[in-house]
Every structure is written in C-alpha cells, then in structure tokens.
Amino acid sequence: MEHTMAEYKWLDMAVSGIRSRADREAVRAELLAHLEDKTADLQRVFPQIPLSEAQERALAGMGDPEEVRRELARVHRPWLGWLWRASQVLAAVTLVLAFVLYGGDGLRDWTRGLEQDSEWNRIEDCYQSGIDPWQGDGADRDDGVIRTPLAALQPEDSVRVGDYRFRIKRAGLFCFQDAEQEPGEWWLFAQLRAAGPPWAPASENVIQRLRAVDSTGREYASSYEVYSLRLEHEGYVMVDQGRGNWLEKRFDLTVIGIAPGAEWIKLEYDWMGTQWSLTIPLVVEEGGTNG
Amino acid sequence: MAKRKLPRLGRGQSILCNLVLTLICLYALWDRAGYPLPTAELEFRRMERTHLLPRSEIVFNSGKDCPLQWRDLPELDFLDRDAVVGMTKDQVYVYIPDHNSLEICSLEDGIISIPIYGVSAVWTYRGNLKMGTPLLFLNVPEETERAEVEVWLDGQQRAGNGWRLKNGVWLLCLGMDTAAWSPERPEDGVYTLRLYRADGSLLLEKSGRLGE
Structure with missing residues (x-):
C-alpha cells in the first residue's frame, strides 16, 4: 500500500x-x-x-x-x-x-562417569550387582579362586554430612575360597555415592578413612591405615579412586575378609570430630544369586 | 500443513532467557576451568568442606596480611604463591593453592612451628633481596615483642627475624640470597627460637625440630 x-x-x-x-x-x-x-x-x-x-x-x-x-x-x-x-x-x-x-572435550568430560567404559568398571559393576564377572569364563581365570555370589544387596541407608549425602547404591556379597581357605571368606563389593555441590566434590581422603565393623564385632581397617600407614590388618576396606559426574561422585569400595555368617556390616567414619556411619545388612540368599 | 509460530516473547522474558543462557555458558566455562574460586581463602574454605573438617579460624592469609610490617623490620611479602593457615582447637590446616592439598597438623600445648613449604617469603635487607621459607610459630606468649630464630641446616647456622601476625601467632623467616634458595627445598633443621620482651630482656628460649 x-x-x-x-x-x-x-x-x-x-x-x-x-x-x-x-x-x-x-x-x-x-x-x-x-x-x-x-x-x-x-x-x-x-x-x-x-x-x-x-x-x-x-x-x-x-x-x-x-x-x-x-x-x-x-x-x-x-x-x-x-x-x-x-x-x-x-x-x-x-x-x-x-x-x-568448552568444545567437544568438555562435553565428553562432563558426561564421563555416566559411561561404564573401561574393563575395570565393567568388572566392578558385575561384582556390585552380585554377578561373577568371569562367570562361564572360568578357563581364563586360573587363579584357583572359587567365587560364589551370595547376595545382590540394595541397602537403603543414607546419611547427610555437611554438604554431602552419602549412600550405598548397591552391593554384591561374595564368598572367595581357594584350596587353602576353608570355609573361605566373604568380600563385599559396594558402590558408595557422595552427592554434593559439583564445585566441591567430596575428597577421596575422606572415603579412604572409612573403617568397618561387622555384627560379630570384627573390625576392618581403613584404606588409609593399610596403604598410607602400612598397618597390617586381616580385614580392611579398600577404596578405589572416585569417579562420576557433576551430580554424584562414586567410589568403588571393597570390604575384604568379612567373617562368614556376619549379619551386617557398618562402615564408620570418625576423623577430626566428624562421625557418620552406613549399615549394610548382609542378607544371604538361599543357594547364592548365581548372577 | 499450517505453520505453527512460536509465541513471541515479551521484552522481560527475552532478557530473562538471555541471562539464563549466559549463566549456563558461564557455568560450562567454570566447570571446564575446574571450578576455580576468586580467593585463596575461599579455596581454603572449600577444602575444609570437602574434607569434612570443622571450620577453623584463619590465622594467616598471605593474600590479605601481606605485605607485613612489624616494628623496624622490612616489609615481608610472598612471591608467586599464597598460603592460608587455619586453626581449630586441636588442629592446624595449611593450604597452598598451587599444591591443591590441605596439610593437617596436630596442635599441642606449647610453641609449635609450622614450616610453610613451597612458598617464597621475600623482603629487602640492607639493599639485598632476601628469600626464605616462612615458618609459622603458634602459641607464642602474648608479651613477646621481638622474635628471632636460628636454624642449623646442612651444617650451617642461619638466623631470621619474626613478624607478628596477631596474638600468639608469629611468622619467622630465615633469610638467604635469592640465588641460593629454592622454595621446594624442605628446611627441616633444628631450630632455636628466642623471644624477647618490650624491654629487650629474654622471655623464652626454645629449641626443637621444625615441623614438630
């Protein structure tokens, strides 16, 4: 117009x-x-x-x-x-x-931990789910150890400490037995998760100071005591390097040498005046999980 | 098929969208840089939280307290790196940002020496630039007006002066010519600390091993 x-x-x-x-x-x-x-x-x-x-x-x-x-x-x-x-x-x-x-590298780093990419992660993933990673593949594992999955556990206990919420996402209980071990010993593979602000993730030093005690009164030394202080202890808590994404940091945690028959195990943190604990009931399924 | 138009945003909504987008991008950049914080003190506080440690009282923060002046001593400053030291009832935390770790020492009765390794203290003495590892002394008696330290290291005796930070906390530095000194070299010799009153009389003399 x-x-x-x-x-x-x-x-x-x-x-x-x-x-x-x-x-x-x-x-x-x-x-x-x-x-x-x-x-x-x-x-x-x-x-x-x-x-x-x-x-x-x-x-x-x-x-x-x-x-x-x-x-x-x-x-x-x-x-x-x-x-x-x-x-x-x-x-x-x-x-x-x-x-x-930021680019592509940043995105890849950002999503790391969501992926279960490495062989080690796959093995840990199996153990924590109560599945023998070498199930049906025994020929490749000639260490003579018989691994019997006893239970796949999903403990509900969680604890809030400072800026963090700690919880055990899942755990797998196994009986490890070789020719010299009768009746063998229990190992617990657990995934400990620490949710907190992405800009201040929980320090690995904290997790390495986790000790444990079971229902029979047996005590388990911390990773820090065994690896840094070189203390010899029959049972202990082993912690691997933390991984995860910006929401949660995950730690692969193994309690080694648990007395067979223990009904529960309590992870305990007591350092510099801060105390907290997480209890995992060891409910063994009839005949094991068989994956 | 009829085209569907997106609803037109108002001016305020458009500004809000732009700001949200900006914040997301800034967060991505902060994440990429490893979540740095603007001051050593904030980094120190974050370390306390990630280690589940009780909050301490900061007794020394080189970024804030330096250059440090005490009586007729030259101005003391820190070179390159900062250090933050916090104290609780029974612990001392030493944080050096570049090292990205928190050193934790037990706090006992009596005077305690804490070497702050990896940090260069620097001052000018009679026209020469001097450098040294700062040594923090805690639980020093309040009536102290002057402090001196001697350290035996590699068969040599070296002397240093003390700068007062606050009641009970002194920073002492052993001077060396810049060429002969490295900040990463631990100075773990035996020391003798002498404290003097305002009238110049000796208040206390204490010997020990650095870091103990």
Missing part, C-alpha cells in the same frame, strides 16, 4: 519519544500495520471512497500524535531496551566462548 507524507509524519511524531532505537522501529512497524488495517476496513465498508480519503480518515482515527508520543514514551522505558540489547550481546559472547573453550 502506498503511504502518504501525512502518515509518515504522524508515525515519526508518535514514536519520537521512544529512546531505544530497536523499540522505536518495532513500535513504528506495529502502528503502520494498524493504520493499514484501519484503511483497509474503511475501504471495505465504504467502497466508493478513494484511497486517499480512507487514509486520511484512518489517520484521524489514530488520535493526536503528540498525545500518542507522550503515552508511548511513558510505557517504553529506555533502560529496558538497552538491557535487552546488553543481554543479547552478553549471551552471544559467552555462547561463543563456551563453544570455543
């Missing part, structure tokens, strides 16, 4: 109070569309009137441009437009930076 000079003047005057250029252009386009609609309506209702008259009447119906200008200036605060533009620039810059600096 062809527009008249009067229309342009009216529009310019009406939006001149809006200080943000982006806002001014958007409102001008909206008013122009409104004016065109009004003109088209008039032509439809009064088909005999020429276009110029319809435009004149439509413009008159839009009101006093000075009054519209004051109202629009009041409604469209300039800082909002500038803030919008600044937020756009900020988002674009950080998006580019994140893309360049």
Whole structure:
C-alpha cells in the first residue's frame, strides 16, 4: 500500500519519544500495520471512497500524535531496551566462548562417569550387582579362586554430612575360597555415592578413612591405615579412586575378609570430630544369586 | 500443513532467557576451568568442606596480611604463591593453592612451628633481596615483642627475624640470597627460637625440630 507524507509524519511524531532505537522501529512497524488495517476496513465498508480519503480518515482515527508520543514514551522505558540489547550481546559472547573453550572435550568430560567404559568398571559393576564377572569364563581365570555370589544387596541407608549425602547404591556379597581357605571368606563389593555441590566434590581422603565393623564385632581397617600407614590388618576396606559426574561422585569400595555368617556390616567414619556411619545388612540368599 | 509460530516473547522474558543462557555458558566455562574460586581463602574454605573438617579460624592469609610490617623490620611479602593457615582447637590446616592439598597438623600445648613449604617469603635487607621459607610459630606468649630464630641446616647456622601476625601467632623467616634458595627445598633443621620482651630482656628460649 502506498503511504502518504501525512502518515509518515504522524508515525515519526508518535514514536519520537521512544529512546531505544530497536523499540522505536518495532513500535513504528506495529502502528503502520494498524493504520493499514484501519484503511483497509474503511475501504471495505465504504467502497466508493478513494484511497486517499480512507487514509486520511484512518489517520484521524489514530488520535493526536503528540498525545500518542507522550503515552508511548511513558510505557517504553529506555533502560529496558538497552538491557535487552546488553543481554543479547552478553549471551552471544559467552555462547561463543563456551563453544570455543568448552568444545567437544568438555562435553565428553562432563558426561564421563555416566559411561561404564573401561574393563575395570565393567568388572566392578558385575561384582556390585552380585554377578561373577568371569562367570562361564572360568578357563581364563586360573587363579584357583572359587567365587560364589551370595547376595545382590540394595541397602537403603543414607546419611547427610555437611554438604554431602552419602549412600550405598548397591552391593554384591561374595564368598572367595581357594584350596587353602576353608570355609573361605566373604568380600563385599559396594558402590558408595557422595552427592554434593559439583564445585566441591567430596575428597577421596575422606572415603579412604572409612573403617568397618561387622555384627560379630570384627573390625576392618581403613584404606588409609593399610596403604598410607602400612598397618597390617586381616580385614580392611579398600577404596578405589572416585569417579562420576557433576551430580554424584562414586567410589568403588571393597570390604575384604568379612567373617562368614556376619549379619551386617557398618562402615564408620570418625576423623577430626566428624562421625557418620552406613549399615549394610548382609542378607544371604538361599543357594547364592548365581548372577 | 499450517505453520505453527512460536509465541513471541515479551521484552522481560527475552532478557530473562538471555541471562539464563549466559549463566549456563558461564557455568560450562567454570566447570571446564575446574571450578576455580576468586580467593585463596575461599579455596581454603572449600577444602575444609570437602574434607569434612570443622571450620577453623584463619590465622594467616598471605593474600590479605601481606605485605607485613612489624616494628623496624622490612616489609615481608610472598612471591608467586599464597598460603592460608587455619586453626581449630586441636588442629592446624595449611593450604597452598598451587599444591591443591590441605596439610593437617596436630596442635599441642606449647610453641609449635609450622614450616610453610613451597612458598617464597621475600623482603629487602640492607639493599639485598632476601628469600626464605616462612615458618609459622603458634602459641607464642602474648608479651613477646621481638622474635628471632636460628636454624642449623646442612651444617650451617642461619638466623631470621619474626613478624607478628596477631596474638600468639608469629611468622619467622630465615633469610638467604635469592640465588641460593629454592622454595621446594624442605628446611627441616633444628631450630632455636628466642623471644624477647618490650624491654629487650629474654622471655623464652626454645629449641626443637621444625615441623614438630
């Protein structure tokens, strides 16, 4: 549609109070569309009137441009437009930076721990699920150890300490027996999870100080005592390096040398005045789990 | 098939979306950098929390307390690395950001020496730049006005002065010429600490092994 000079003047005057250029252009386009609609309506209702008259009447119906200008200036605060533009620039810059600096490596690292990729993780995963990792593959394992899965456990105990929530996600109980061991000893493979803020994950030093005691009163030394202090102990708690994602850190934990017949085992932390414990009931299934 | 248009966002909503996107990107960058915190003190506090340790009182923070001035001694400053030392009722935590570990020492009765290894203290003495491992002494009697330390190391006797941090906490440094000194070299010799009153009289003399 062809527009008249009067229309342009009216529009310019009406939006001149809006200080943000982006806002001014958007409102001008909206008013122009409104004016065109009004003109088209008039032509439809009064088909005999020429276009110029319809435009004149439509413009008159839009009101006093000075009054519209004051109202629009009041409604469209300039800082909002500038803030919008600044937020756009900020988002674009950080998006580019994140893309360049974070990249594919970052995404891969971020999702690490969700994957059970390594052979070691697969073995731990089997043990913690109460499945013999070498089940049906005994020929490759000539260490002479007979591994009997006794139970797949899902302890419900959890404890909140400081910024963290510790829980045992799952555990597998096995009887390990070789020719010289009668009746063998129990080993517990458990996955300890420590949920906390991603920017302050629980330290491995903490987990390495976990000791244990079972229902028979037998005590198990911590990983720290066995590996750092070189204390010799029949039963002990072994902890592997933590892994996980930004939500939770996971530690593979093995309690070695549990007295067969123990009804529960309690993991205990007592260092520098902080104490907490997690109890795992050792409910042995009839005839073992057999995977 | 008719095209479906997404609803047009208002100005406020659009700003909010941009800010949320910015925050997500900034978080990704922070994660990539290993979640660094702006000050050594904040890093120290984070270490306390991740190690499930009781919150300590910070007795020395080189980033805040240095350059350190005490009486007529030259200004003492730290080079390259900062150190934060916190104290609880029965423990001392020493944190050096670059080492990314928290050293924990037991706090017993009497004067205790804590060498802050890996950190370079630096000051100027008679026009020469001196460097040394800072030695923190805790439980020093309040009436102490001047402190000196002598350490036997590699068959040589070296002397140093003490800068007072607060009541009971002193920082003593053994001066060496910069060329002869390395911050990673442990100084674990036998020391003799002499404390003097305001009138110059000897208040206390104590010998021991550094770090004990």
